Amino acid sequence: MAREKNKPNEETKVPKAVVNRLSLYLRELQRSVRNGRETISSSQLGNILGITDAQVRKDFTWFGQFGYPGIGYRCQELIGEIRKILGTNRIWPVALVGCGNLGSALLGYRGFGEQGFSVVLAFDSNPELIGKRIGDLPIRELSNLKSDLSSRDVLMAILAVPATAAQEVADRLIEAGITGILNFAPVTLSVPERVSIAEVDLAIELEQLSFAVVKQLGKS
Amino acid sequence: MAREKNKPNEETKVPKAVVNRLSLYLRELQRSVRNGRETISSSQLGNILGITDAQVRKDFTWFGQFGYPGIGYRCQELIGEIRKILGTNRIWPVALVGCGNLGSALLGYRGFGEQGFSVVLAFDSNPELIGKRIGDLPIRELSNLKSDLSSRDVLMAILAVPATAAQEVADRLIEAGITGILNFAPVTLSVPERVSIAEVDLAIELEQLSFAVVKQLGKS
């Protein structure tokens, strides 16, 4: 067990970049455990991720003291602590909205389950799809949103609808009680402050790559 | 036309965050044009994205002078400039490696085409899949990698294989001449400096959301 906690994450807001690295640490720690490793030092962890040991230690400082001087961090224990911090020390029920190509693929994505997320509801607006199943989940009408979500205590949704529909559907999700949206539609959603957005724009990822590739090309 | 260029992107390295915002600007500008807008100011652009007008202008400063005092930016023109900077003022042929659930969905993703990317090759290691088609692309053996890629001048690849295979496949891609990899496998790839990686870890995105949702929950 970690020995104590300094800051019960209260006023001081943790930088986004720190929380993101927490997920990377978690991923590496899980891999280390699979490889039979018991402890790991900040410099080992940093090396793998391409950051300094100081940064690794500083990041954890936001949440408590998890290490052992002279030894490092106990992998299993640190995994537990990070999951507690991220809130993934439980299983989150998640709703999928938009059951097209991408949505269907996401429904089957095994990585979600491995990290504690379970897609328990699927919605679409296309009448032809309603009632059909993806895997063993029936596709539901959007009109059922509110009752379905609340009966299953769903707070997070994956939004995989066309860009043109995204804002409107997001509004309905929020109205139905959703407070976290993973948005795959290439639009900037406008949402109330209490609602969080994570965004994945696949084309933008390729654009970033394009920039880097062109730059590299210029060097030769 | 923009009037001039200060810095022919040479020594001074452009921050990653800036390049990422470039893609967001582009997305908003394209939407503005679809809505019939002709010009846009840095404060309008900033408002939509939740950043300051100063930041918008500063970002562009890295690449040249694209605006008109008193008027703002001409949308169509700025779109052209950003595409030039990102290198998407042409069509990039892209290879898909890993034709499972996610890979197949990505192959059909319309957003790629809209931004100038075309998936022209698909590979998988599963012998049962070789020769089958997704859409109208035949799935090829990995052993054809090198010759296929070079005959099509492919420099970028989308990696959608299981985590356990990702590093090995990445090595083969690089050996075959790929210099940009969009990685969907939840592992930190180790690659030579000349190769660029963009990473999308879907579970991590949900974890970030989880953190935010839990924090919000604590407030009520």
Add this chain to the structure above:
DNA sequence: TAGATTGTTAATCGATTAACAATC
């Protein structure tokens, strides 16, 4: 001209890193 908005400099803010006493 008056009003709007740029490009850019300097000031501020925040994040990363170096260094080291504390500790296992």
Add this chain to the structure above:
DNA sequence: TAGATTGTTAATCGATTAACAATC
């Protein structure tokens, strides 16, 4: 104990913002 490595402070570095002359 000697060696390793933490947690944390202070120094550095880099990114964001405010302010304003230049300009359409």
